[in-house]
Amino acid sequence: MSGTLILNASYEPLAVVSMRRAMLLVLNGKASVVEAGQGWMHSRTSRYEVPSVVLLQHYVRVPMRPVPISRRAVLQRYGYRCAYCRGYGDTLDHVVPRSRGGGHSWSNVVVACRRCNHKKADRLLAEIGWRLPFEPTEPAPTPQARAGLWSVRHPEWAAYLGRGEPELLAG
Secondary structure (H helix, E strand, O other), X not given: OOOEEEEXXXXXXXXXXXXXXXXXXXXXXXXXXXXXXXXXXXXXXXXXXXXXXXXXXXXXXXXXXXXXXXXXXXXXHOOOEOOOOOOEOOEEEEOOOXXXXXXXXXXXXXXXXXXXXXXXXXXXXXXXXXXXXXXXXXXXXXXXXXXOOOOOOOHHHHHHHOOOOOOOOOO
């Protein structure tokens, strides 16, 4: 298990933290276990179930900020799917190349496979006859997006993450 989902007192997702950090929150009375994961943590005298989802006891106010753009966030948002051939994508592509004045923003960055990224190079989509099946836009600052939770990592998290953004490259 790679982490523990932290929920605010209002049940909105805040972050994913390490299992150890989640256990410290529970043991210090700052959070309670909502869903137990698989496995056990042992101390010298006690045994605890590994938490998968924990709920904070007090509400934490989170300011509404735009979702920062990063390689990891873009790859996760688009589900590692190439915007052009819909295969596995692991590189970022600027729709309007930076050499032609395109910026590094949510409205100009998509995921591409190495083959498509190399084929497109520094050309505009119209120059090579390609088009995007969707319009890249900045994601809404939902709790899931701010926490970096673009997809459900564990089945027991699904009930707490809700639907989030629709799949942009479904098909």
